[in-house]
Amino acid sequence: MSGGTPKRASEGAPVGRRALLGVLGAGAAGLAAAPYLQHGWERFLGAASQADPTGLTGLLPNPGGFRYYSVVGSVPRKDATTYRLRLDGLVRTPRTYTLDALRALPQTRIVHDVLCTDGWRVKQTPFTGVRLADLLDAAGVRPSGAAVRFTCFDGAYSESLTLEQARRSDVLVALTMQDKPLTHEHGGPVRLYVAPMYFYKSAKWLSGISVTDKVVPGYWEERGYAVDGWLDDADRHDRAA
Numbered sequence: 245m246s247g248g249t250p251k252r253a254s255e256g257a258p259v260g261r262r263a264l265l266g267v268l269g270a271g272a273a274g275l276a277a278a279p280y281l282q283h284g285w286e287r288f289l290g291a292a293s294q295a296d297p298t299g300l301t302g303l304l305p306n307p308g309g310f311r312y313y314s315v316v317g318s319v320p321r322k323d324a325t326t327y328r329l330r331l332d333g334l335v336r337t338p339r340t341y342t343l344d345a346l347r348a349l350p351q352t353r354i355v356h357d358v359l360c361t362d363g364w365r366v367k368q369t370p371f372t373g374v375r376l377a378d379l380l381d382a383a384g385v386r387p388s389g390a391a392v393r394f395t396c397f398d399g400a401y402s403e404s405l406t407l408e409q410a411r412r413s414d415v416l417v418a419l420t421m422q423d424k425p426l427t428h429e430h431g432g433p434v435r436l437y438v439a440p441m442y443f444y445k446s447a448k449w450l451s452g453i454s455v456t457d458k459v460v461p462g463y464w465e466e467r468g469y470a471v472d473g474w475l476d477d478a479d480r481h482d483r484a485a
């Protein structure tokens with residue numbers, strides 16, 4: 245039944261997904277209202293996609309191979325007038341950024357594969373945004389700062405990085421994905437993008453960056469995910485020597 249390879253699963257399963265939604269009589273809103281289940285279903289559907297011997301799933305509409313994840317049922321929408329990003333904690337100068345203020349800073353574009361621990365991958369996906377390192381430098385991290393905690397305006401999700409990871413040049417406060425402004429569904433207007441790690445580290449709807457004295461495990465990390473989110477091909481500077 246599940247004769248495929250993990251690579252097959254990474255290409256997505258719109259047929260299984262739609263079929264299941266039909267059976268359940270639920271729409272996307274129904275799924276979003278059952279966020280815990282959704283993550284489990286995605287894992288189940290990932291396995292189901294391996295059973296597709298025709299490869300037809302690859303021909304059906306698929307929103308770029310991404311799944312939509314949220315741990316809460318509904319998330320407020322924020323735009324250029326209402327969005328704020330707060331950077332505080334163990335810094336000399338706490339700051340609050342508007343979307344325009346972030347747009348005015350130097351932008352970095354990174355192209356890398358996106359991988360979810362559920363088995364799907366979106367190859368060579370461009371993200372553009374401000375290097376987190378630049379924001380940390382502007383705020384002036386105090387000597388006691390050793391980690392960074394990220395919070396979200398969905399009111400529930402959080403993530404963490406060590407300060408060394410946070411300072412990597414491939415960690416962005418992202419404003420665009422696939423060269424378009426980040427949509428609400430994908431965590432817009434601003435999400436974290438941690439290119440060398442599994443996608444759960446890339447907190448959507450980013451609203452808070454706080455420098456802490458130690459790593460505070462994030463939402464999924466408190467529920468069993470590894471705090472260490474490195475992808476296999478990541479260039480792990482902090483593990484060298």
Ligand SMILES: Nc1nc2c(c(=O)[nH]1)N[C@H]1C(S)=C(S)[C@@H](COP(=O)(O)O)O[C@H]1N2
Pocket residue numbers: 310311312313314315316359360361396398401402429430431443444445446447448449
């Ligand atoms: N705020 C928030 N960020 C989040 C999540 C979430 O549920 N809420 N899910 C994480 C996981 S497990 C993945 S795979 C990606 C999914 O991003 P996407 O919905 O844009 O595909 O977001 C990550 N960031």
Ligand SMILES: [Mo]
Pocket residue numbers: 313360361362443444
């Ligand atoms: Mo994920």
